[in-house]
Amino acid sequence: MAERPLDVIHRSLDTDVLVLLKRGSEFRGRLIGYDIHLNIVLADADLIQNGEVVKSYGKIVIRGDNVLAISPVEVE
Numbered sequence: 768m769a770e771r772p773l774d775v776i777h778r779s780l781d782t783d784v785l786v787l788l789k790r791g792s793e794f795r796g797r798l799i800g801y802d803i804h805l806n807i808v809l810a811d812a813d814l815i816q817n818g819e820v821v822k823s824y825g826k827i828v829i830r831g832d833n834v835l836a837i838s839p840v841e842v843e
Contacts, residue, residue, distance in 0.1 A: 783840040805831030
């Protein structure tokens with residue numbers, strides 16, 4: 768049976784992810800929540816530009832209609 772997209776996201780809960788937004792912004796943080804609209808809650812979130820951390824946030828919510836992609840982050 769094929770996996771559903773939300774099943775893949777559910778497996779990423781409590782792990783570090785990279786969230787790409789439609790306007791080109793990138794956020795990296797620990798995925799602590801989501802819903803069926805792909806609204807994303809990140810803890811320890813960082814705004815990334817050109818591979819560098821520009822600003823650090825605590826907990827943020829990203830509206831699902833802005834999300835282009837979600838990718839797991841390799842731990843260094």
